Amino acid sequence: MTAATDQSSAKPQPTLISVDAMGGDQGPAIVVAGCSTSAKLNPDIAFILHGDKAVLGPLVNKRRELEGRCEIRHASDVVTMDDKPSQVLRTGKDTSMWSAIESVRSGEAAVAVSCGNTGALMALSMIRLKKLPGVNRPAIAVLYPSSNRQGFNVMLDVGADVRADAEDLLRYALMGTSYARNGMALTRPRVGLLNVGTEEHKGRSELKEAYELIRDQQQSAGFDFVGFVEGSDIAGDRADVIVTDGFTGNVAIKTGEGTASMIGNRLREAFEYSPLSRLASLLAYTSLQRLKRKIDPRRVNGGVFLGLNGTVVKSHGSADATGVSAAIKLAAHLSDSKFNDKLAARVAAAQPTEEALT
Amino acid sequence: MTAATDQSSAKPQPTLISVDAMGGDQGPAIVVAGCSTSAKLNPDIAFILHGDKAVLGPLVNKRRELEGRCEIRHASDVVTMDDKPSQVLRTGKDTSMWSAIESVRSGEAAVAVSCGNTGALMALSMIRLKKLPGVNRPAIAVLYPSSNRQGFNVMLDVGADVRADAEDLLRYALMGTSYARNGMALTRPRVGLLNVGTEEHKGRSELKEAYELIRDQQQSAGFDFVGFVEGSDIAGDRADVIVTDGFTGNVAIKTGEGTASMIGNRLREAFEYSPLSRLASLLAYTSLQRLKRKIDPRRVNGGVFLGLNGTVVKSHGSADATGVSAAIKLAAHLSDSKFNDKLAARVAAAQPTEEALT
Known part of the structure; x- marks a missing residue:
């Protein structure tokens, strides 16, 4: 400091x-x-x-x-x-x-x-x-394209370790908060804990424990805990920081990337289908380029080791x-x-x- | 039979x-x-x-x-x-x-x-x-849009249970094979085990154990084991059946759905941006509808309890x-x-x- x-x-x-x-x-x-x-x-x-x-x-x-x-x-x-x-x-x-x-x-x-x-x-x-x-466990954080105001969520861990216990998940929440503040200028990030449902009684036992640890730190650590979030919220607007273990996080971002790439290929095929659709792709060129820039991983290229x-x-x-x-x-x-x-001080x-x- | x-x-x-x-x-x-x-x-x-x-x-x-x-x-x-x-x-x-x-x-x-x-x-x-x-653990299987020949992968479990051990994952491979044969008419499905890397030494210990169990059954059970696959392969062409635990599977399909929906929204915005892009969207209408049908979850709506x-x-x-x-x-x-x-006989x-x- x-x-x-x-x-x-x-x-x-x-x-x-x-x-x-x-x-x-x-x-x-x-x-x-x-x-x-x-x-x-x-x-x-x-x-x-x-x-x-x-x-x-x-x-x-x-x-x-x-x-x-x-x-x-x-x-x-x-x-x-x-x-x-x-x-x-x-x-x-x-x-x-x-x-x-x-x-x-x-x-x-x-x-x-x-x-x-x-x-x-x-x-x-x-x-x-x-x-x-x-x-105990460092984490890799990435920015994932999402529909929130800044256009990206911080997601961690996406693959530093294949396991994380409740204590680790709490540290990820704190480190993710630091990253969102310093990397995306969010003064009070919304933190969500990734699970298979949003009800408190759902999911694995370490997640229920982590839920309480993270909830209890939100005041002193300056973030808002929105509770459990689901896979669909990673690209959504419910949270700015998505906390999960490195196995789940790695599978999730690669599934998202793979799905986006499949849709991109299908979109290209759709536009190459007929003379009319080829004309349309010419007319929509700048709009499509703008879209590509928005969801282009190259723009925010970089996983950060925290x-x-x-x-x-x-x-x-x-x-x-x-x-x-x-x-x-x-x-x-x-x-x-x-x-x-700042991250060290926060942890x-x-x-x-x-x-x-x- | x-x-x-x-x-x-x-x-x-x-x-x-x-x-x-x-x-x-x-x-x-x-x-x-x-x-x-x-x-x-x-x-x-x-x-x-x-x-x-x-x-x-x-x-x-x-x-x-x-x-x-x-x-x-x-x-x-x-x-x-x-x-x-x-x-x-x-x-x-x-x-x-x-x-x-x-x-x-x-x-x-x-x-x-x-x-x-x-x-x-x-x-x-x-x-x-x-x-x-x-x-021991039943599974929920879904068809996930992918770039393989049939246009869909079978993925299981996507949420029947939050845990699965190596034995469960083997059963999922067998049940998924039955589903791919009877639901998609694939005589010899390619089965992949979801992990964070494709190297044999990677991932959680139950996955390494499951790897061996599944590999050893491929001849007698009539499928091809392609080994570990990654999140990016769910929408890809490396496997016809993706085997994973219900926690990871649930997060993965919801991440994919959320990402697809975010891209859809951004695409709509891109086409509404200017008079030219609005004209383009009219010209490309049939092509885009065709794309929508291809990746429309409603067409294959239905998780199956196996x-x-x-x-x-x-x-x-x-x-x-x-x-x-x-x-x-x-x-x-x-x-x-x-x-x-047939599934019962196979298991x-x-x-x-x-x-x-x-």
């Missing part, structure tokens, strides 16, 4: 983002292009790019926007999408991913961004950055330059708002429950 | 469907209208309508298609959407839902259809029809006449194919596992 005041009197410094330039399906050229886009849009961002100097040097030199704002930190090795997390922990010291996390660990950057292997990134983040006091000493933003492995740029913007925004300090300030005291 | 040949030489008898006419948000008029639509389309279906004779009599008399094909079975009471299952079990003997299940129990109808309270319908079905030998001595089809509470008619058609189809006898024939033997 003191870091915020340290800088406030000084001349505004650029926000330094640590970027794993070698991860991702699309290769380093796309990551550098994303940094470049981001640099153009946000004059206050600077980068540490981690990866092979021989590859990154020429890519960076081609981008005038990056001149003087981008340090290349050499890392000879790369974590591939198939590498097992345990293996990366043992032998990954020379990888760009390890190096990118290290910049957050040392404090030179507040946030790291990677398009790489999610499992390895989570394992490295947990081991190197360590969990915040009071956090509950660690430092923030890590995971961008889609298949992200293009726009996606990488969006993830960097999110990272810079979270860094500027001293998000992680620490939560009334200690029995388990937390032991 | 022999029952199928019993009838083939005899004069075809009408398929008798037991219909709870009083359940559902839309009231008995919609249910009778659905029966009427169904009667028009399917000359071989006849009905037992359960409910208040004073209400149903005039509604049925107005429909010429139902003449001589519809018996009204009087039931003075109704299960409301708010009634608790336990209460219905204790005091629900005079309800139309109880009476509709009773017709299946006595054997006069093979399938019952209701638009009523799902929890009460499941509880009544379990207590009155009893579970099939070898089934694992009981008799089949129960649950139609959406908000179903209109088209939805009710679709649920009845599904019921008749399952009745004609002697679906439940009984599964190589007994340790737990099943105790």
Whole structure:
């Protein structure tokens, strides 16, 4: 919390983002292009790019926007999408991913961004950055397109861990509240607990317990608990933060993405069906593009790892330059708002429950 | 299995469907209208309508298609959407839902259809029809719009129970296979087990155990096990049967429905945005209607309760006449194919596992 005041009197410094330039399906050229886009849009961002100097040097030199704002930190090795997390922990010291996390660990950057292997990134983040006091299970939070005012819900956990007990779900509610405040400027987010019905007596036993824990913290932690919500509320307007375990959350977002993609394909077929429908698609082009932008995951690309000493933003492995740029913007925004300090304070300030005291 | 040949030489008898006419948000008029639509389309279906004779009599008399094909079975009471299952079990003997299940129990109808309270319908079905030998947890199966050849996946369980162990998941695989064969005419369905990744080492421990149980039954039970699938495969083409526990399945289908409905609303907004886009929507009208029909849940309306001595089809509470008619058609189809006898035989024939033997 003191870091915020340290800088406030000084001349505004650029926000330094640590970027794993070698991860991702699309290769380093796309990551550098994303940094470049981001640099153009946000004059206050600077980068540490981690990866092979021989590859990154020429890519960076081609981008005038990056001149003087981008340090290349050499890392000879790369974590591939198939590498097992345990293996990366043992032998990954020379990888760009390890190096990118290290910049957050040392404090030179507040946030790291990677398009790489999610499992390895989570394992490295947990081991190197360590969990915040009071956090048993860190979580991955995403923004899910919804019909509420801001157009997105915060949903967590979507896959850091396949299990969560009542205490974990309470922490997710607190961390999700922090994220909604700092990432979406909601002063008093509405928090919902995902279940198979909205009645209090329904669902698994850990959910009934979590219901009471979360309800009892809403006053002191500054959120409104709307109780149980259902799958249909994830894209809806009943809550701003959806709390669930990482198994259910992961299945839910992938089901939503898969359904959206199926509808998109069917829509395309429908418009290609006849000369009349092809004409219609031309006329509706701008409207459909507007729609696509609204529900485009690239715009808010980035799952955020919460509950660690430092923030890590995971961008889609298949992200293009726009996606990488969006993830960097999110990272810079979270860094500027001293998000992680606030989150840590919020979790620490939560009334200690029995388990937390032991 | 022999029952199928019993009838083939005899004069075809009408398929008798037991219909709870009083359940559902839309009231008995919609249910009778659905029966009427169904009667028009399917000359071989006849009905037992359960409910208040004073209400149903005039509604049925107005429909010429139902003449001589519809018996009204009087039931003075109704299960409301708010009634608790336990209460219905204790005091629900005079309800139309109880009476509709009773017709299946006595054997006069093979399938019952209701638009009523799902929890009460499941509880009544379990207590009155009893579970099939070898089934510990019955399941609710739905057809989910997907990009595979038949346009739909069978997904189960979507909410009969919030938990399922490895043995239950194996039964779901067997029951889902029966449903895919008899409901969608797939001779060798592809079965997938829902998880957070497709690697064998991933996910919860009961899933790893279920993986082995299901894999070992694929030859003898006549399906292809495609292994773990993810949420994105529910609307995809990797499997025809998606096996999961009722908690995850319920959240997943509701997330999919919610996402589809959000996209539908956004699409409407996009087309109403400008004079040009409004013109486009007129030109694309037939194409969009065709799309709507393809992904319209009403066309395949009906969750099916599997694992009981008799089949129960649950139609959406908000179903209109088209939805009710679709649920009845599904019921008749399952009745004609002697679906439940085949399912029972399949579950009984599964190589007994340790737990099943105790």
